Amino acid sequence: MSTYEMREIMQTYGDYLTRLSYVYVKNWTIAEDIVQDVFIKYFETRQFEGRASLKTYLAKMTIHKSCDHLRSFKNRIRILENLWNSMPSDSMPSTEQQTLKKLEQNSIANSVLQLPIKYREVIVLFYYEELTSLEIAALLDTSENTIKTRLRRGRALLKTSLSGLQLRGDFFE
Structure with a gap:
């Protein structure tokens, strides 16, 4: 698979998969990491058999990876740490944080x-x-x-x- 094809797939499905992962993990950074892992696994293994569309295949991988993250011990520790260390940030909010705020509103x-x-x-x-x-x-x-x-x-x-x-x-x- 060429670099051009890889870029095309990532540009075509990246935003969709990130939004899909966010629905599960409720954190933009983690959602982006999950999607990055999904793309890496897809490009390394090339197990796509074409029984469904590529979008469906990648979405299914993203859902499974997101659910795995939610079940992980690391995620549970992160949630507890966020509860204990919830301190207001004085810095300028990032684009993701602004988007999250709009979504929460x-x-x-x-x-x-x-x-x-x-x-x-x-x-x-x-x-x-x-x-x-x-x-x-x-x-x-x-x-x-x-x-x-x-x-x-x-x-x-x-x-x-x-x-x-x-x-x-x-x-x-």
């Missing part, structure tokens, strides 16, 4: 990020990435009925957490 996005992971991932993939329930089922290696159930339960949880806001009704239908 958005009530719907914030509520989605507070959902349990199994509901959060299907809500994000269905509404933000506009995948069908069948595509999500293939991506997450689960049945379509399970995806539909998670969507229904995720919507119910969101409706409860957002009950005080005036929202378009079609989101919850």
Whole structure:
């Protein structure tokens, strides 16, 4: 694989995979590291068989890597350290921090990020990435009925957490 092809793949899918990883890990720096690891593994192993699109294959790798990170002991220690050492920063916020702040200010996005992971991932993939329930089922290696159930339960949880806001009704239908 040429350097040009590698660059093209990274430019085409990098932002999408970073946003996808962020949905899981809720940290832009870690999400970027995970995506970098995914690209390295993809370019080193070249195990892509073409049974799905390259985007789906890389997304699945990213989801697995993000879940591995969430289960890791290192991540659990980092969360505890952040709780104990939460000190305000006097420096100028980075672009990622500004983006995160804007995202946190958005009530719907914030509520989605507070959902349990199994509901959060299907809500994000269905509404933000506009995948069908069948595509999500293939991506997450689960049945379509399970995806539909998670969507229904995720919507119910969101409706409860957002009950005080005036929202378009079609989101919850």
